[in-house]
Amino acid sequence: WNLGNRLDSLGEDETAWGNPKTTHAMIDSVASAGFDVIRIPTTWCYHLDEEGNIEQAWLDRVHEVVDYAFDNNMFVILNTHHETSWIKPDTELLDSFMPRFKTMWTQIAESFRDYGDHLLFEGLNEPRIEGGKGEWTGGTKDGRAALNILNKTFVETVRATGGNNSTRALLITSFAASINDPALKELEIPDDPHVLVSLHAYTPYGYTYHVKQDWEMFEFNDSVAEQIDSVFDTVDEYFTDKGISVIITEYGSVSKSIDDNFGRNDAENEKWAAYYLGAGEKSGIPCIWWE
Numbered sequence: 001w002n003l004g005n006r007l008d009s010l011g012e013d014e015t016a017w018g019n020p021k022t023t024h025a026m027i028d029s030v031a032s033a034g035f036d037v038i039r040i041p042t043t044w045c046y047h048l049d050e051e052g053n054i055e056q057a058w059l060d061r062v063h064e065v066v067d068y069a070f071d072n073n074m075f076v077i078l079n080t081h082h083e084t085s086w087i088k089p090d091t092e093l094l095d096s097f098m099p100r101f102k103t104m105w106t107q108i109a110e111s112f113r114d115y116g117d118h119l120l121f122e123g124l125n126e127p128r129i130e131g132g133k134g135e136w137t138g139g140t141k142d143g144r145a146a147l148n149i150l151n152k153t154f155v156e157t158v159r160a161t162g163g164n165n166s167t168r169a170l171l172i173t174s175f176a177a178s179i180n181d182p183a184l185k186e187l188e189i190p191d192d193p194h195v196l197v198s199l200h201a202y203t204p205y206g207y208t209y210h211v212k213q214d215w216e217m218f219e220f221n222d223s224v225a226e227q228i229d230s231v232f233d234t235v236d237e238y239f240t241d242k243g244i245s246v247i248i249t250e251y252g253s254v255s256k257s258i259d260d261n262f263g264r265n266d267a268e269n270e271k272w273a274a275y276y277l278g279a280g281e282k283s284g285i286p287c288i289w290w291e
Contacts, residue, residue: 001035002250002290003027007065008041008081014061024068031072038069039249039288041081041125044104052103059111070118077171077249077288078112079122080104089127089139089146089175098153105157113163122171122198122249123154138182139175147175148188155190171198171247179231184238197239200250201231202290207272208253218258220271232279240283251276252290 009016020026030038040062047058062078069076080087086097105123112119127147128135138144151172158165172190174183177200189195202208204227207217217224239246253272255264273289280287 001030001037002039002041002288003065004041004290006041007062008043010043010046010082012046022065022068024071027065027068027072027074031069031074035074037075037077037286037288039077039079039122040065040069041079043082044080045083045086048100048104050100052100052107054104054107059107063111066112066115066119070115073118075118075120077120077122077247078108079125079171080108081125083124084126084128084130087124087127087150088129089143089150090129091142091146091149094146094149101150102153102157105154106161109158109161109165113161113165115164117164117168120169120171120196121154121158122173123151124173126177126200127173128176134175134182136176136178138178138180141186144175144183144186148186151188152190155192155195159192167194169194169196171196171249173198176200177250179234181234184234187238189244196245196247198247198249199235201248202251202253203227203231203276210254210256218256218265218268220268220275224272225275228276228279232283232285235285236283240285246283246285248280248285248287250290251287 003022005017006014006019006022015021027038042062044054047055066076066078087101109121127150128139129143133140154172155170158168158170172195174187177198179199179201204217204224205211206215207224235246253269255266255269257264277287
């Protein structure tokens, strides 16, 4: 389960997008509902100086929320979320922000160094050039090459902090976390036995989003199922069949209706989610709901 639109909000406060402040009771209820994995999307750029030093108050707050989950014996994925304003997968730009990137991740890693293996780090979320070529379809060859450097730097930076970070599970991702051939084919996996791949799949797009187009889908049917199967077949081909572990760190579907004369498609979404999770289980791929 993703603790979305809270610590990752675009602003200096976790309530900037209208959600209440995260409480221990909230995480308790998530755990009581049966979730044993929580991803905590976290945006850091509003709490960094130019060198990449993190405000202590923000780091303390992130610790507090992580501890809520640890108190419930949950696995936690902590990431850097909305950072595309300054982390740009472009080989000509890497030198301009790489020291800041390394400083940020060094502090995060050192701060959580003594936490056990229930804590995972995810280096980047949907890394891309906003408005750039192929933003959501795998980017450019240069962008994919730059991302490989970023992923490698993230892993090396965390490992250098020692302690439990020497073997902590780390997640790297494809360009924009997308599942398409260019993004997956050119993704380089660091030579590290504790590295996993993080991907996002709101599949199929016309079903999971309210796109308001004539190709929008409202019912779970064979076509929807086939597109879900295609996603997991692709992930199996590139990763799981080769022994590389994958987590779908974001999936989900909005509830919607065709018009005011019809109710929401909640029943269809139950079928969709059951099929999606079944496909993930078949491939051995955990899937984390974006709430």
